[in-house]
Amino acid sequence: MADFSLSQEHQMVQKMVREFAQKEVAPVIKECDRQQQMAEFVLPRMGELGILGICLPVKYGGQGMDYIALGLACEELEVVDTSLRVVMSVHVGLNSMALFQWATEEQKHRFLTPQAQGKKIACFGLTEPGAGSDVSAIISTARLDGSEYVLNGEKMWISLATKAHHCLWVGRTNRADDPHENLSAFLVELNYPGVTTGDIHGKLGVRAGSTGWIAFQDVRVPVANRIGEDGEGFKIAMSCLDNGRYTVASGATGLIRASLEASIRYAKERRAFGREIARMQLVQQKIAKMVQSYEMARLLYLRAGWMKNQGLRNTRETSLAKWFATDASFEAANEAVQIHGAYGYSDEYDVERYLRNSKGAVIYEGTSEIHQLMQAGYALGYRADAPLRCELPAYDPTFWSV
Secondary structure, three states: OOOOOOOHHHHHHHHHHHHHHHHHHHHHHHHHHHHOOOOOOHHHHHHHOOHHHOOOOHHHOOOOOOHHHHHHHHHHHHHHOHHHHHHHHHHHHHHHHHHHHHOOHHHHHHHHHHHHOOOOOEEEEOOEOOEOOOHHHOOOEEEEEOOEEEEEEEEEEEEOOOOOOEEEEEEEOOOOOOOOOOEEEEEEEOOOOOEEEEEOOOOOOOOOOOEEEEEEEEEEEEHHHEEOOOOOHHHHHHHHHHHHHHHHHHHHHHHHHHHHHHHHHHHHHOEEOOEEHHHOHHHHHHHHHHHHHHHHHHHHHHHHHHHHHHOOOOHHHHHHHHHHHHHHHHHHHHHHHHHHHHHHHOOOOHHHHHHHHHHHHOOOOOOHHHHHHHHHHHHHOOOOOOOOOOOOOOOOHHHHOO
């Protein structure tokens, strides 16, 4: 039976990440958001604290903690700003955990270890200008030429594009009839000749984070950098999303909590019609709904994390957690702005940023509509998860700590 009580280790992780986010990042986050720039100290400091390798075994440079610890860290980070959690979604969920699941032992030591230690920053190259939810529309290509692949194409909306050293890249390698069967994955070092990157500005939200594009023109990548077998790219990408969506769900839970805490503070301070607005029934209804959403979202991501710890396939459960938590965080942030009234419309108050940040999560890593279709497919029996050649390893405290 699942036990959702937090161990002493979990509480220590929670406290450490909370102190980092609240004491070091919170004081500068408004200005970073206004300047549309990530604070330079964020990535090095997250690496120094071990946050970037939190759920990876010690033998690969990680901290040896479990997947619940990863979720708790993401929640605490997004309480301060979504950009912090996005780092975890991309560097850990979409890239490092995929290497842990699919890479050879040699590849793990070569690529995963420096990522877990924070010495190398990682991103994920799946989305293209014409391919988002429809992965089968990917047109980037990887042509085998002797002992190398030649990569061409452009990836768009890539978090950490201009900050990363490594990119887990997915493109077409053969002419199989099924568009899902001709994708392969590669670990590309972004200092290879032919790689160019750029930033995207003018985003609605997550302005304190790094988002950009990566173009590949005749980039030569050794065969030894291919992750998994030729043609396994789609399966690898979907397993990456399982892990990334888990971090999005837990992070969105933190945004609900941030919206709730900000609303409670303001409602007790603000007076109207001779009393604090916290006494007004409609305000209480909004706050009560946030409480309900937070508790439900937290239980959903804890269940998904527990399943990961047990080595159980959790695509359905993680999808449900991501769908619910992101929709609920958008609603909570919207209601928090409403409670703040005109002040909620100003960036002097955090809830304005919460609302802008919350919108992205109902789009990336599977839109809410995609997750609706997934859940309907499971319920109707039209969708089932086939076993993978490489499943995400169950958490083993003995192995993880060595």
